[in-house]
Amino acid sequence: MTVTENGSARDATDRAATGNVPAPSAADRVATEDASARDAADRAVTDIEVLWERLGRVEQRVRHAVADRRATDPEPDDPYRGQYLTPEAVERVLESRGAFASVPLPSYGTEQPPYGTESAPPDSRLAQLAARFGLMELDVELLLIALAPDIDARFERLYGYLNDDLTRRRPTVGLALELCGLPAASSGRFRFQPSAPLVAGGLLEIGDPERPLLSRALRVSDRVTAHLLGDDETDGRLRGLVHVPASAADPASADGSDERPEIRRITAALATGSGLVHLLDRGGDPSGLAVDALVTAGRRPLVVDIAALAATTEQAELVRALAAEARLGRAGVVLGPLEALAPERPEGARLLAALCAALSGTPLIAYGKKNWDPLWTRDSPVPIAVRPPGPAGAARQWRQALAEAARAVGLPDAQGPADDHLIEATASYRLDSEQLRKAATVATRLAALEQRPVHPDDLRTAVRAQNGAGLERLARRIEPAVGWDDLVLPPATRTQLTELALRARHREQVLGQWGMRPGGGRGRGVIAMFAGESGTGKTMSAEVVARDLGMELYVVDLSTVVDKYIGETEKNLERIFVEASDVNGILLFDEADAIFGKRSQVKDAHDKHANMESAYLLQRMESFDGIAVLTTNLRANLDEAFTRRLDVIAEFPMPDAEQRLALWDRCLGTSIPRDPALDLAFCADRFELAGGSIRACAVTAAYLAAESRAPLAMDQIVTAVLQEYRKLGRLVLESEFGPWLAKERGR
Numbered sequence: 001m002t003v004t005e006n007g008s009a010r011d012a013t014d015r016a017a018t019g020n021v022p023a024p025s026a027a028d029r030v031a032t033e034d035a036s037a038r039d040a041a042d043r044a045v046t047d048i049e050v051l052w053e054r055l056g057r058v059e060q061r062v063r064h065a066v067a068d069r070r071a072t073d074p075e076p077d078d079p080y081r082g083q084y085l086t087p088e089a090v091e092r093v094l095e096s097r098g099a100f101a102s103v104p105l106p107s108y109g110t111e112q113p114p115y116g117t118e119s120a121p122p123d124s125r126l127a128q129l130a131a132r133f134g135l136m137e138l139d140v141e142l143l144l145i146a147l148a149p150d151i152d153a154r155f156e157r158l159y160g161y162l163n164d165d166l167t168r169r170r171p172t173v174g175l176a177l178e179l180c181g182l183p184a185a186s187s188g189r190f191r192f193q194p195s196a197p198l199v200a201g202g203l204l205e206i207g208d209p210e211r212p213l214l215s216r217a218l219r220v221s222d223r224v225t226a227h228l229l230g231d232d233e234t235d236g237r238l239r240g241l242v243h244v245p246a247s248a249a250d251p252a253s254a255d256g257s258d259e260r261p262e263i264r265r266i267t268a269a270l271a272t273g274s275g276l277v278h279l280l281d282r283g284g285d286p287s288g289l290a291v292d293a294l295v296t297a298g299r300r301p302l303v304v305d306i307a308a309l310a311a312t313t314e315q316a317e318l319v320r321a322l323a324a325e326a327r328l329g330r331a332g333v334v335l336g337p338l339e340a341l342a343p344e345r346p347e348g349a350r351l352l353a354a355l356c357a358a359l360s361g362t363p364l365i366a367y368g369k370k371n372w373d374p375l376w377t378r379d380s381p382v383p384i385a386v387r388p389p390g391p392a393g394a395a396r397q398w399r400q401a402l403a404e405a406a407r408a409v410g411l412p413d414a415q416g417p418a419d420d421h422l423i424e425a426t427a428s429y430r431l432d433s434e435q436l437r438k439a440a441t442v443a444t445r446l447a448a449l450e451q452r453p454v455h456p457d458d459l460r461t462a463v464r465a466q467n468g469a470g471l472e473r474l475a476r477r478i479e480p481a482v483g484w485d486d487l488v489l490p491p492a493t494r495t496q497l498t499e500l501a502l503r504a505r506h507r508e509q510v511l512g513q514w515g516m517r518p519g520g521g522r523g524r525g526v527i528a529m530f531a532g533e534s535g536t537g538k539t540m541s542a543e544v545v546a547r548d549l550g551m552e553l554y555v556v557d558l559s560t561v562v563d564k565y566i567g568e569t570e571k572n573l574e575r576i577f578v579e580a581s582d583v584n585g586i587l588l589f590d591e592a593d594a595i596f597g598k599r600s601q602v603k604d605a606h607d608k609h610a611n612m613e614s615a616y617l618l619q620r621m622e623s624f625d626g627i628a629v630l631t632t633n634l635r636a637n638l639d640e641a642f643t644r645r646l647d648v649i650a651e652f653p654m655p656d657a658e659q660r661l662a663l664w665d666r667c668l669g670t671s672i673p674r675d676p677a678l679d680l681a682f683c684a685d686r687f688e689l690a691g692g693s694i695r696a697c698a699v700t701a702a703y704l705a706a707e708s709r710a711p712l713a714m715d716q717i718v719t720a721v722l723q724e725y726r727k728l729g730r731l732v733l734e735s736e737f738g739p740w741l742a743k744e745r746g747r
Contacts, residue, residue: 050124051228055151058144061179062158069162125228132327133201138180139191145176146204146218150225173206174214184214192216202324223321227328234302234329237321241309242302245291246437260393262386266293269382270332270363276356276381279367281337283512283524283625284386286367288397288433290334299363300331307340315351323358333359338368343376353377388430388524390513395423397433401440402454408441409448425456426463428505428549429584435466460550463584467552471579474561474572475554475587480547487544488655488662488691489537496650497541500528501548503647504586504627525624527645529592531635532652535692538631541650542588551627552585558594569595570616580626592630593637614639621645655691660684663691667698668712672705675713682714686736687721697724718744 121127130140148155149170156169163172173192174184182188191198192213198204203224207217223235234242266289269277279286287303294301302325312318326333335355342348356364356377366372366381374380389397402422405411431439442462447454464479471477487494503510503526511517511524530538539555546553561572573595580587589595596617618641621628630646632638643649655663661684668674689697700720705712718740725732734741 046121046123047125047228047230050121050126051151054126054140054144055148058141058148058179059152059155062148062155062162065162065179066158125230128330129203129224129228129328132330133203134197135203136191136197138188139196139198141180142176142188142191142218143198143203143220143224145171145179147220147225147228150220150222151229168217170207170217170219172214173216173218176218177214189213201327202320221321221324223325224328232329235321235325237318238325241305241312241318242322242325243305245301245303245434247291247295260289260292262289262384263293263296266290266365266384267297269384270294270297270299270365272382274356274360274379275332275363276377276379277363277365278372278381278383279336279365280371280383280385281367281369282385283388283430285389285432285436286386287334287336289386290336290365290367291433293365294332294334294363297332297363298330300329301334302326302329302331303334306335306338310341310348310351316354319351319354319358322355323362326359326362332363332365334365334367336365336367338366339370343373349376388508388512391427391509394426394429394508397436398423398426398440401437402444405437405440405444406454409444411444411448412451422454422456422459425459425550427508428551429463430508431463431466431584439463439466456550463550464552467583467585468579471554471576471583471585474576474579475556477585478543478546478553478555480543480551480553482540482544483547484544486666487537487541488659488666489541490653490659493541493650493652496528496648497545500526500629500648500650501545504545504549523623523625525621526627526647527621527624528629528648528650529635529638529643529646530629530631530650530652531633533633533654533690535690536652536654537691538652539588539590540691541652542586542629542631545629546586549586549627550584552583553588554580554583554585555588555590558591561595569613573617573620577620577624577626580628581624583626585627587626587628589628589630591632593632593634596630596632596638596642618642618645654688657685660687660689660694663694664698667691667695668702672702673711675711678712678714678717682738683717683721686738689721689724693724693728696727697721700724714740715743 126140129135130137133139135143149159157166159171159175160166160169162175163169171179173189177184177186177188180188190196192204192206194200199206202221205219205221207219208215223237226233234244266277266279270293279290291301291303302322304322309315309318322333325331333355338352341352343352352366353376356379360379367386372381372383388394439459439462442465443454443458446458446461484494487497489497507524507526517524530541532538543553556576561569561576563569563572576587596614618639621642622645630638630642661681664680664683668680697717697720700723701712701716704716704719708716718737721737722732722744732741737744
């Protein structure tokens with residue numbers, strides 16, 4: 001069975017080869033793509049020719065074995081052969097070759113050398129497969145014998161005849177050795193051991209474990225067959241567990257990636273020893289760096305969804321399939337984050353050890369936020385810390401992602417480029433490469449809906465969409481709806497709020513690139529405290545800062561944090577801090593003095609554990625990488641050690657008369673009809689209320705006006721203020737209310 005003998009096979013090869021030719025995408029790239037397509041087609045034809053030639057030799061051996069069997073079988077056409085044994089058949093079995101007798105091979109003439117001396121062209125898929133899996137020529141021959149029924153259906157019936165059982169249409173170990181001219185008891189049977197390259201590499205599957213070794217059936221996995229026929233798609237068994245990033249298809253898309261020192265260092269580490277590298281996440285993009293390093297090294301990156309793999313029930317089979325896929329496609333594996341695998345647990349450690357053992361010798365890049373434990377695996381990786389890329393690197397990534405997204409959604413060229421103002425809007429965000437790509441795509445699609453350039457608001461919406469739901473289970477999520485114009489605060493307080501936004505926007509440059517907070521395990525977070533009486537605008541100010549930064553506000557619910565059992569409160573807080581570090585949002589601890597209280601002298605066990613909780617918070621706040629705001633109306637109750645760790649302290653005093661007038665006007669808004677006699681200046685001058693109380697009075701007065709079906713008048717305002725005074729427990733003085741008090745009492 002050769003290419004010239006089987007024209008239909010050659011035609012199918014030509015069709016498959018030409019079907020892989022990529023369609024030109026631009027006029028200036030047509031010539032290059034046509035040339036590469038012709039080269040790919042020629043390589044495909046060469047690979048099929050090599051495979052057909054080698055299978056042709058297998059066919060000749062099968063023909064010889066069939067002829068030899070028919071010569072000694074008096075009834076070769078018996079339809080019930082293999083189901084019974086006659087006395088004559090028993091005699092023939094006794095007179096057949098023993099386990100140590102060699103099997104004569106057919107003569108191939110001068111042009112086709114006997115088995116053991118032929119080899120495939122070095123650039124063919126068959127030769128490359130043999131080199132990547134460390135196969136001997138005998139291994140290649142055994143693989144081809146097992147592969148034949150998957151290529152040519154005739155081999156099924158021929159193997160059934162040679163097996164003396166037409167229901168067994170795949171070669172057995174004994175038949176494969178016979179077709180290679182090897183005795184059953186020769187060393188060739190050792191090529192089927194679990195540690196042998198064919199089996200350990202996942203190329204050959206041996207079935208029927210209950211049968212003797214020589215009677216066990218051999219099968220080549222469908223992925224190996226498809227690879228030898230020219231298919232480079234990932235194994236179907238790995239669907240949903242492994243994906244190839246889009247950047248792998250176009251190595252040139254990694255703009256300047258090979259110029260980054262981290263890429264060069266990771267690439268060099270992959271070429272040493274076992275090829276195991278651990279990227280220690282310190283706020284950077286380890287997944288993107290791993291993919292770029294593999295592409296730079298000429299490897300196809302396979303990114304593994306480690307959480308999905310850990311949740312499967314067929315881990316051993318999938319690990320073997322992953323290792324085989326990596327070797328078949330000359331790929332490297334990206335594994336992480338390791339926290340999703342939980343290697344500190346026995347089941348997680350076993351899976352990680354199995355992955356590292358199966359992928360030994362294959363470039364494997366694992367990443368995570370925790371240090372590598374040497375007890376997890378036999379080989380220790382090369383550790384490389386991954387830090388944030390800095391403002392220039394982040395801007396380059398955003399420009400590249402936005403440009404690719406604009407081309408993908410068909411945005412006009414004039415609307416595609418990202419200007420400096422748009423890039424500046426992303427300065428406060430911390431995203432990995434996959435999140436950044438998704439955010440750029442969403443923002444570009446939002447702009448394409450209205451056929452306009454991408455706006456900073458599009459980016460803010462897209463980035464917020466990348467926030468996971470983990471923190472939302474532990475804190476209340478608020479989408480900011482107020483801005484700087486809605487605040488009525490003293491100039492000093494506004495200055496402090498502006499400084500908080502400034503620190504959050506430039507923290508990567510100041511703390512990361514310039515290294516202004518070195519040593520001590522300090523994080524790159526920004527911590528602020530808002531101190532003032534209730535209703536002075538602390539929570540609203542945090543919402544304004546969040547909107548200015550394009551982030552969401554997460555208010556920590558104390559009921560989900562505080563626990564009566566010792567140590568549980570710290571665990572709940574740790575979960576919040578871990579989730580918040582991966583979210584582009586602001587963490588708000590309202591009434592923070594409840595958990596950030598002062599340490600006291602230890603008099604009993606309660607004091608001891610309360611002090612331990614405060615000590616934990618002192619350490620954790622210093623290593624926090626996110627943005628947190630603590631609000632309190634009892635600043636004196638906070639531990640002084642917390643104050644030293646704060647970046648910004650904003651005081652929120654009670655508003656004066658001028659500020660109260662502005663608050664009354666803004667809280668009432670422009671939609672509600674007002675009586676011409678409404679005297680807001682009187683309200684601002686007489687009623688010393690905080691902004692929160694003024695807002696409550698405005699809402700109450702609006703309800704009263706709606707009930708009266710008349711414009712809002714002073715009567716409703718005074719009634720609302722009286723209700724607020726009673727709620728606050730304040731005395732109602734005639735000096736404050738003036739003539740309106742008597743009028744209110746007379747009704």
